[in-house]
Amino acid sequence: MKITKVRAVSYKVQNAMTGWKTSLGGHDTHEMIFLRVDTDEKASGVGIASPGAIFISGDTGTNHLELINNRFGPAIVGADPFDLEGIIARLDSIVHGAERAKAGIDLALHDLMGKALGVPCNRLFGGVVHPRVRVTRLMGMYEPKEMAEKSRALAERGYTALKLKVGTTVREDVERVKRVREAVGPEVTITIDFNQACSPKEAIRTVNAMEPYDVALVEQPVKATDLKGMALVRQSVSPLVMADEAVNSATEALKIVEAGAADVISLKIPKMGGIFKARKAAAVCEAAGIEYLVGTAPGSRLLDAANVHLAASLRNLRLPCEIGEFERMANDPCAGLEIVNGFSSPPERPGLGIEVDLARVGLAE
Incomplete structure (x- = not known):
């Protein structure tokens, strides 16, 4: 099994509990990055990269999209999705940090592996x-x-x-x-x-x-x-x-x-x-x-x-x-x-x- 495509898109979720904040700040809209990893055997996985509040993480959805679509995704096309250690090492070699974007890839791969084997990912x-x-x-x-x-x-x-x-x-x-x-x-x-x-x-x-x-x-x-x-x-x-x-x-x-x-x-x-x-x-x-x-x-x-x-x-x-x-x-x-x-x-x-x-x-x- 080989990874053939990685795609990420932005999606905004609304906080129904308005006025929610921390000592660092707050906002009522959160940008999520959903991503999909496809393979040559039709198995696929979906992950989510949560930039978090910019006043805490410094990350933005734009950063995540650029990294996943233009750098991380192309770097892992052709890889075996079960080679998680190798894939993560490859992502770490591309950029130091950006862990929230890397987490999106990690979750999509766990979703994909579990689906390919027919088991919950905790297995x-x-x-x-x-x-x-x-x-x-x-x-x-x-x-x-x-x-x-x-x-x-x-x-x-x-x-x-x-x-x-x-x-x-x-x-x-x-x-x-x-x-x-x-x-x-x-x-x-x-x-x-x-x-x-x-x-x-x-x-x-x-x-x-x-x-x-x-x-x-x-x-x-x-x-x-x-x-x-x-x-x-x-x-x-x-x-x-x-x-x-x-x-x-x-x-x-x-x-x-x-x-x-x-x-x-x-x-x-x-x-x-x-x-x-x-x-x-x-x-x-x-x-x-x-x-x-x-x-x-x-x-x-x-x-x-x-x-x-x-x-x-x-x-x-x-x-x-x-x-x-x-x-x-x-x-x-x-x-x-x-x-x-x-x-x-x-x-x-x-x-x-x-x-x-x-x-x-x-x-x-």
């Missing part, structure tokens, strides 16, 4: 350890009252884990967490995400002021490059501290471990370059004895299906994962993944297991 990397994965839903940085109301609505739908975006002032952030805790009760797990908004001292002061409200985990409180600051926060607060923007590869995961900068690492398929590379970062965590979870970027069911396939395969996974954000996208062209009572399960259909409306996104034959 390609060990199978299912966790038939159901507990889901954390993300909550934008709204005013305290609105954040509490929206959080209550999610809890009433069966979600038992929420991640709150924070990072304005100590008073406002503490009030957000207080209001949400009062709204959802004691049984819901609350984590907070600063998106690098604080100095170490500010983060310590804010998190310690939230002590009465049982925050379980604190994500990326300081700048991604400030590993000493991360380590100081970790030593000074009770909740677990998680690295996100600070970890984009297995190598960076190792640096976090060496610096003692985090208790948990967020494994994100887009920023790490795909399932293949995310699993390498997971192996670093397992060897070092630190926790991980599967994080997400705004996207469609196609991306979250990849997330749940990955999460379900990770032996040491104990924390809830960010798999449900497709629910806040108003015009997702994909079907085949749902959340039931706050849990998600990997699709059982071959490949990623998702039905993509190829005509709608512009990838029909």
Whole structure:
């Protein structure tokens, strides 16, 4: 089997939860890059490259389209789609970084391989350890009252884990967490995400002021490059501290471990370059004895299906994962993944297991 064609197109999804933002910014439209990999044996796979918010990743859909259609695609035509190690090495030799575009290729290849073999793609990397994965839903940085109301609505739908975006002032952030805790009760797990908004001292002061409200985990409180600051926060607060923007590869995961900068690492398929590379970062965590979870970027069911396939395969996974954000996208062209009572399960259909409306996104034959 040989790859014969790679095509990528842009598709915009709308955030149905308007006003959603982080400490770094926000927008109501997300550009997704859908791509299709065809072969000489009529097997094909569909992937998604999620540029993410430009104020976080620096990526744009235009960059992704140019890379995939004009550089990555031509470079892998003629390759065996099962030669994943070789293909990824080839992509890495073309350009350093651009992991979100590379992730799109990775997902399309996992979809293709699974379909060619007639198995869900998790069978390609060990199978299912966790038939159901507990889901954390993300909550934008709204005013305290609105954040509490929206959080209550999610809890009433069966979600038992929420991640709150924070990072304005100590008073406002503490009030957000207080209001949400009062709204959802004691049984819901609350984590907070600063998106690098604080100095170490500010983060310590804010998190310690939230002590009465049982925050379980604190994500990326300081700048991604400030590993000493991360380590100081970790030593000074009770909740677990998680690295996100600070970890984009297995190598960076190792640096976090060496610096003692985090208790948990967020494994994100887009920023790490795909399932293949995310699993390498997971192996670093397992060897070092630190926790991980599967994080997400705004996207469609196609991306979250990849997330749940990955999460379900990770032996040491104990924390809830960010798999449900497709629910806040108003015009997702994909079907085949749902959340039931706050849990998600990997699709059982071959490949990623998702039905993509190829005509709608512009990838029909």
